[in-house]
Amino acid sequence: MKDLSSEFKDKKVLITGGLGMIGSTIAIKLVNYGANVTLVDSCIEPYGANLFNIEPIKDKVTINISDIRDKESIKMLVKNKDIIFNLAGQVSHNDSMDNPYLDADINYIGHLTVLECLRKHNPDAVILHAGSRLQFGRIEYLPVDEKHPLRPRTPYALNKTAAENTYFFYHDVHGIRFVAFRIANPYGPRSQMRHNKYSMINWFIRQAMESRTLKVFGDGGQIRDYIYVDDLAEAFIQASANSTCHGKVFNVGSGIGTKFKDMAETIVATVGDGGVEYVPWPHNYINVETGDHITDISKIHEATGWKPVIDLSEGIKNTYEYYKKNNAYYWG
Numbered sequence: 001m002k003d004l005s006s007e008f009k010d011k012k013v014l015i016t017g018g019l020g021m022i023g024s025t026i027a028i029k030l031v032n033y034g035a036n037v038t039l040v041d042s043c044i045e046p047y048g049a050n051l052f053n054i055e056p057i058k059d060k061v062t063i064n065i066s067d068i069r070d071k072e073s074i075k076m077l078v079k080n081k082d083i084i085f086n087l088a089g090q091v092s093h094n095d096s097m098d099n100p101y102l103d104a105d106i107n108y109i110g111h112l113t114v115l116e117c118l119r120k121h122n123p124d125a126v127i128l129h130a131g132s133r134l135q136f137g138r139i140e141y142l143p144v145d146e147k148h149p150l151r152p153r154t155p156y157a158l159n160k161t162a163a164e165n166t167y168f169f170y171h172d173v174h175g176i177r178f179v180a181f182r183i184a185n186p187y188g189p190r191s192q193m194r195h196n197k198y199s200m201i202n203w204f205i206r207q208a209m210e211s212r213t214l215k216v217f218g219d220g221g222q223i224r225d226y227i228y229v230d231d232l233a234e235a236f237i238q239a240s241a242n243s244t245c246h247g248k249v250f251n252v253g254s255g256i257g258t259k260f261k262d263m264a265e266t267i268v269a270t271v272g273d274g275g276v277e278y279v280p281w282p283h284n285y286i287n288v289e290t291g292d293h294i295t296d297i298s299k300i301h302e303a304t305g306w307k308p309v310i311d312l313s314e315g316i317k318n319t320y321e322y323y324k325k326n327n328a329y330y331w332g
């Protein structure tokens with residue numbers, strides 16, 4: 001893996017969705033490397049923006065409350081930046097079923113807006129996209145590599161795929177350097193904890209901390225690939241700094257499959273509270289269920305040397321410790 005301690009010194013970095021879980025984790029790492037970081041976030045409810053997420057670096061970053069759909073703001077913000085982590089997004093696949101227009105507006109048109117501003121005002125910057133494992137739809141084989149067919153089953157996954165294709169278009173036709181990730185199931189400190197629309201591990205940790213029952217759908221045998229947010233942030237940073245990654249898409253996860261029930265039971269054991277209950281699959285979940293998922297992470301590993309270092313039990317413990325200390329800033 002590249003030693004990044006000097007790579008980012010004085011680099012001008014823009015992070016959209018920078019007050020959310022993944023964006024703020026990247027920001028903390030980059031500030032520690034000496035980067036000059038600007039965060040853009042629209043702070044729309046019920047998404048994950050939280051000023052407390054950047055508490056350790058609050059005096060060392062610039063914050064701009066803007067929407068990526070606002071052409072005039074984005075035009076000014078992309079100018080003179082070296083790297084743009086374009087993470088702003090509507091993250092709930094269920095909400096995208098109820099309101100596909102809003103999802104398309106943010107996850108597709110918003111990203112098109114940033115790319116257009118880049119083409120016109122800063123074509124030399126590198127830009128990164130946060131796509132999703134959901135882009136694959138029903139899983140046909142495991143582990144899932146980048147060649148697996150894309151058959152999105154939600155507007156969220158459709159718009160992420162349309163956006164990803166748009167990054168390829170801007171690369172192939174306009175020479176914009178980008179890296180696209182298709183991310184498995186991220187979790188960890190700094191995720192929103194107010195609803196269960198996304199980041200189930202985080203939601204389950206809160207449920208256990210409040211002595212509640214963790215409701216597992218079906219028999220809990222469904223397999224997921226959980227990636228700790230610090231590991232994910234490191235993968236983003238490594239890929240941004242590695243020119244062999246530019247113009248490519250990578251699957252990013254832990255590379256390890258875990259049964260849903262084992263994840264839930266690990267949380268109950270770690271927190272020492274709560275319980276697990278098995279309930280029938282609700283219609284709006286079974287409808288979009290993709291089947292078991294395990295990520296093939298060999299492409300990103302070969303390109304950058306990156307591999308995750310925090311396993312699930314350590315990640316759950318770290319996350320629990322974080323919210324035990326800081327729950328006042330996240331419960332609501």
Ligand SMILES: NC(=O)c1ccc[n+]([C@@H]2O[C@H](COP(=O)([O-])OP(=O)(O)OC[C@H]3O[C@@H](n4cnc5c(N)ncnc54)[C@H](O)[C@@H]3O)[C@@H](O)[C@H]2O)c1
Nearest residue numbers: 017020021022042043047048049067068087088089130183
């Ligand atoms: N959390 C997941 O399960 C997951 C999985 C795969 C991919 N992703 C993608 O990673 C990115 C970051 O997600 P996260 O997990 O940190 O979620 P998050 O909700 O914590 O962060 C997303 C941030 O984007 C901001 N945002 C939303 N719409 C915006 C807009 N129009 N303009 C500016 N800011 C806007 C929100 O306020 C929020 O702070 C998203 O694009 C998401 O789709 C997330």
